[in-house]
Amino acid sequence: MDSILVRGGGPLSGDIEIAGAKNACLTLMPATLLSDEPLTLTNAPRLSDIKTMTALLESLGAEISSMQEGKVQTMSCHGDLNPIADYEIVRKMRASNLVLGPLLARLGHAVVSLPGGCAIGARPMDLHVDALTALGAEIELRDGYLHAKTQGGLKGAVHKMRFASVGATENFVMAATLAKGTSVLENAAREPEIVDLVSCLKKMGAQIEGEGTSRIEIQGVDRLHGATHPVVTDRIELGTFMLAPAICGGEVTCLGGKMSLVESFAEKLDAAGISVVENARGLTVSRKGDRVQAVDVVTEPFPGFPTDLQAQMMALLCTAEGSSHLEETIFENRFMHAPELTRMGANIEVHGGKAIVHGVERLKGAQVMATDLRASVSLILAGLAAEGETLVSRVYHLDRGYEFVEKKLSGIGAQIERVQS
Ligand code: UD1
DSSP states (O other): OOEEEEEOOSOEEEEEEOOBOHHHHHHHTGGGGGBSSOEEEESOOOOHHHHHHHHHHHHTTOEEEEEGGGTEEEEEOOSOOOOEEOHHHHTTOGGGGGGHHHHHHHHSEEEEEOOOOOOSSOOOSHHHHHHHHHTTEEEEEETTEEEEEESSSOBOOEEEOSSOOHHHHHHHHHHHHTSBSEEEEESOOOOHHHHHHHHHHHHTTOEEEOTTSSEEEEEOOSOBOOEEEEOOBOHHHHHHHHHHHHHHOEEEEEETOOGGGSHHHHHHHHHHTEEEEEETTEEEEEEOSSSOBOOOEEBOSTTSBOGGGHHHHHHHHTTSBSEEEEEOOSOTTOOTHHHHHHHTTOEEEEETTEEEEEOOSOOBOOEEEOOSHHHHHHHHHHHHHSBSEEEEEOTHHHHHHOTTHHHHHHTTTOEEEEEOO
């Protein structure tokens, strides 16, 4: 298993390229199941999660070819489709559940294993099941699989979700594109990845309004056609790399970054004493002062502070002046990086879904273990600012969500390398 070795060092400077969004690509790819014509995605990120989704779609009957080393993916579902998403693939990644809505819409039935993914809480499927049931699906759980069927296809309906789940919104919207009549989703999630999905579905001929708001209306159509779509910028990779100069000092431009993707996060950086300036090339981030100031953070659905940047933000606040209060409201078990950061000299108290980070002057390098995707990169960020060497093990989590992370960070002056065991 590979590890990442980081040597703490001085200020960083230069440009860093931000990839297409993993979470957008993982919902755009299953959208190919809705049409028998090819869907081409450009600006796809090169990640192991994308390979997992490729394997899953191929197992369902999709033909997939990639160009530019995976940056361009063309998918086609013109032949017979297999309605069964097998546990062996689904267990690797929770986003596999995003094939349920499209398979139901296209075939009228589907059998999808309950998913796996990062161990950051229970992450049930009830909101997906409720949303698709509202469209007329009959779904039951047997042998660890969701068995879903319809009587003569899905039918448009009004549904209000009790929580604005990202995945359940995506499944509902994709399923409703081919349902009979009009569907309305209330309390829909508003994440940019959903706006990107809808933008692609519209290119495929879907009739949808209200994406980016909490009420999405879909007018069902008989069929969708092929399209070409560029994947939106990854706001989580963007936020992660914005933290590199924030933590180490210096000035870095995140190419292609947009303020609208990270507004609430950038507000917290500003309060901590980090400058973020939007320009034609992207977002330029710099730390002028010696230490950042403590800030309080509460994770919320978009447009609030993203849970997927909470671990990385904690790494920054470990060396802030003062005490910061962090509250995680999306996932119930998402402070697993705290004990690892403590091994590096951080002073963190965790009480259930709340953590208090008492800033220390300097972190110290240590051997630490990545426990999930975002936790793994938070340890790398902490290592960049620590005294001495930090060895982060179990980096397969990292490869699920960050492409060429060592290359990208070396490019702005970080001392980082992959150690193969
Ligand atoms: C997506 C993102 C993930 C991000 C999360 C929240 C993808 C591939 N992943 O995950 O990176 O951290 O949004 O921004 O886009 N829940 C239920 N029942 C359900 C579904 C969810 O109770 O049926 C709960 C979950 O346990 C969790 C919360 O709702 O506590 C948020 O989950 P959701 O918004 O569905 O996240 P994902 O779509 O899984």
